[in-house]
Amino acid sequence: MINIAIDGPAGAGKSTVAKAVAKQMGLTYLDTGAMYRATAYTALQAGIDVSDAEKVEPMLADMKMDIVFEQGAQQIYVNGVNTTPYLREHYMSKAASDISALPCVRYKMVDLQREFASSRDVVLDGRDIGTFVLPDANCKIFMTATAEERANRRYLELTEKGQSVDRDALLADIVKRDYNDSHREVAPLKQADDAILLDTTDMSIQEVVDKVISIVEDKLKEETPSSADSSQAEKKTQSESVEQVRPLTRKERKAEARVKKRYKLEQKFGFYRFLRVFLHPLQALLWPTKLIGLENAEAVAGRNAIFTCNHYSKVDTFLPCFAIFKREAHILAKAELFENAFGGWFLHKMGAIPVRRGQADIDSVKCVLKVLKDGGQLMIFPEGTRNKEGTQDMAEFKSGTARFAIKTKSPVVPMLYYAPPKLFKRNYLYIGKPFELDEFYGDRSHDAMERATDIVRQKMDEVRELVNAYVAQKNQKKRKGGEK
Ligand code: DC
Secondary structure (H helix, E strand, O other): OOEEEEEOOOOOOHHHHHHHHHHHHOOEEEEHHHHHHHHHHHHHHOOOOOOOHHHHHHHHHOOOEEEEEEOOEEEEEEOOEEOHHHOOOHHHHHHHHHHHOOHHHHHHHHHHHHHHHHOOOEEEEEOOHHHHHOOOOOEEEEEEOOHHHHHHHHHHHHHHOOOOOOHHHHHHHHHHHHHHHHHOOOOOOOOOOOOEEEEOOOOOHHHHHHHHHHHHHHHHHHOOOOOHHHHHHHHOOOOOOOOOOOOOOHHHHHHHHHHHHOOOOOOOOHHHHHHHHHHHHHHHHHOOEEEEOHHHHHOOOOOOEEEEOOOOOOHHHHHHHHHHOOOOOEEEEEHHHHOOHHHHHHHHHOOOEEEOOOOOOHHHHHHHHHHHHOOOEEEEOOOOOOOOOOOOOOOOOOOHHHHHHHHHOOOEEEEEEOOOOOOOOOEEEEEOOOEOOHHHOOOOOHHHHHHHHHHHHHHHHHHHHHHHHHHHHHHHHHHHHHHO
């Protein structure tokens, strides 16, 4: 499948360009903004406040959205009614921006968008396509223009239609929408690291279209020219409708289904406890570990909590679990591990949650939130990766820990291995005091997440000092004992 992602702020010309690019390259174009607009329209029609998640969520449960193409033009039917004629009204822009900030809305739209893109060669335009919806897109473009230029374009568009509008009000509106779209909690407007930035301020539409096509073609050429997908793309004629689907192979479907199944947590942990009886003593023998501050883990027993830990090896994923948690602590494990029938089953029984790495995995996030909201415990590696160097330095922290802790009001328990766990040697694991990020509760801003992540890091650093001091003291005692 060919997936092209075009993101950018309101009024950068994405939809005009994406439509033209899709037409010229024989791809299907999906206007994802229209989906948010259709959702907002449906809410407004039902008299629902578009910012009220509690009212919008039940509406979504009954909302059936169908995207169809009539004479090549995208139409969005909601519960059988074509909403398309109403979506471009001026007031709909603000309503769509507001409703798009609700996580429940995003999850539903993103599922639909991924499903759409999985069976066609597509160009999607939006705010979060490259960062969130299609993180593996073949080509990502981030299109911008100055706010003044975007307001100007909108002004010309509306005045050409005979509407009288105030240019300054349009500019203020665009600036406000930019702010809303880039500061929401889930999948904010942001340039993906691997997206190509295209500033269209001084470019005509045709120039932008030509530029995007040349970028896409270069990108597709960079990929294996012999791959079935690219050769199909080359064969396509401009007018050909592209409904070709590369269905997943049976094996891929099975693997995918296995992973999917594991997002449904089974919260009966008889098996975990059963295993613990055997594996804990075995581990204690193989990797004897001195647990310092176990009372800190006990202080949060029986309630939701997030344990953060540094991560050196495959061993330390389960080692602290058996040592500390009499009941399970859920850990996150890469989704590929669940593709194997036995491995997936085993991890599942241990309470592991799959996570598709390199992308924002909504299923995984939902699963973690459910665990914590239900009073469960999670062990997480805030670095998001293994420290292969084996040094005491920790990589930059991901914001996940802070997000989960704030959203579910879970205390955080910082834990730290002194060094990579070694076979038959004494290992040290320090469990620090639980702390809460309560000063940020209710604050979903990017700034709050950054500050909260800094605090998690600081607490881990403090535990580092404690464990180093502990081990230094131990060694000193040992040396003194030796001298005697
Ligand atoms: O592109 P547009 O103006 O039609 O989008 C309407 C609103 O929908 C916009 O303010 C932000 C939101 N949106 C989004 O959050 N994610 C997308 N992929 C597309 C649009």
